[in-house]
Amino acid sequence: xxxxxxxxxxxxxxxxxxxxxxxxxxxxxxxxxxxxxxxxxxxxxxxxxxxxxxxxxxxxxxxxxxxxxxxxxxxxxxxxxxxxxxxxxxxxxxxxxxxxxxxxxxxxxxxxxxxxxxxxxxxxxxxxxxxxxxxxxxxxxxxxxxxxxxxxxxxxxxxxxxxxxxxxxxxxxxxxxxxxxxxxxxxxxxxxxxxxxxxxxxxxxxxxxxxxxxxxxxxxxxxxxxxxxxxx
Numbered sequence: 001x002x003x004x005x006x007x008x009x010x011x012x013x014x015x016x017x018x019x020x021x022x023x024x025x026x027x028x029x030x031x032x033x034x035x036x037x038x039x040x041x042x043x044x045x046x047x048x049x050x051x052x053x054x055x056x057x058x059x060x061x062x063x064x065x066x067x068x069x070x071x072x073x074x075x076x077x078x079x080x081x082x083x084x085x086x087x088x089x090x091x092x093x094x095x096x097x098x099x100x101x102x103x104x105x106x107x108x109x110x111x112x113x114x115x116x117x118x119x120x121x122x123x124x125x126x127x128x129x130x131x132x133x134x135x136x137x138x139x140x141x142x143x144x145x146x147x148x149x150x151x152x153x154x155x156x157x158x159x160x161x162x163x164x165x166x167x168x169x170x171x172x173x174x175x176x177x178x179x180x181x182x183x184x185x186x187x188x189x190x191x192x193x194x195x196x197x198x199x200x201x202x203x204x205x206x207x208x209x210x211x212x213x214x215x216x217x218x219x220x221x222x223x224x225x226x227x228x229x230x231x232x
Contacts, residue, residue: 047075051087058091059098061142065173072177080174085167092145092162099149107146114139115147122151127161134165136208168207172200 054067067087071080099107108115118139121129130153133144148158175197183194 047079047083050074050083051090054084054087055091055094058088058142058145059094064088064091064141068170068173069177069180072174072179073181077171077175077178080178081167081171084174085163085170088166088170089159089163092166093155093159095142095145096149096155096158099146103146104150107150110143111139111147111150115150118144118147119151122148122153126153127157130158130161131165134162168200168204172197172204175200 050067050071054064054071056062057067058064064084064087068084071084071087074080075083111118118129118133121132125132130148133139133148138144139147176194179194179197
């Protein structure tokens with residue numbers, strides 16, 4: 001893994017660790033009932049703001065896991081998942097359209113040689129290759145949103161494939177955020193929620209490895225990769 005690929009993960013880890021430490025130190029002063037009441041009093045503005053900020057963060061390459069965890073903590077596992085997925089899809093769609101109509105040259109420079117493999121895969125398999133890239137991280141998530149805008153995939157196919165294949169990971173991070181909230185307020189169900197979140201994360205990781213192995217066995221490997229393997 002290159003230093004450029006490690007840096008976003010490192011920043012995300014530092015942010016999450018810092019937030020966790022701050023919450024732990026201020027645990028006694030936090031009033032979950034007051035927080036929930038404030039969210040309720042704001043009505044639709046709070047979920048709309050969360051979705052909008054998540055979408056903007058996706059466009060500007062901010063790690064979405066931060067908002068995924070926040071969505072679970074603020075809105076619970078059900079509505080948190082819905083709102084997180086809505087924000088991620090809106091941001092991914094905006095990035096896709098920006099690349100397709102406004103910033104093609106910048107995206108080509110940013111994506112480099114990997115773009116040709118992506119284009120070849122979409123040409124051969126359409127939405128199925130989009131689904132594959134959502135499950136197996138060939139590209140960083142935010143860059144992938146832009147890069148797919150330079151392929152010939154229709155927007156509707158892109159959105160539907162992304163929605164379905166991003167849902168498991170979104171659900172896992174949302175549950176993890178909800179479990180963290182319950183742990184901080186001392187709820188007895190925190191352990192159960194935490195185990196569910198870890199199980200979901202493990203399932204997502206297993207699914208990605210399974211899909212990669214199936215394709216590596218030749219049951220759907222991208223044509224570009226098969227050609228490069230044959231030439232070597």
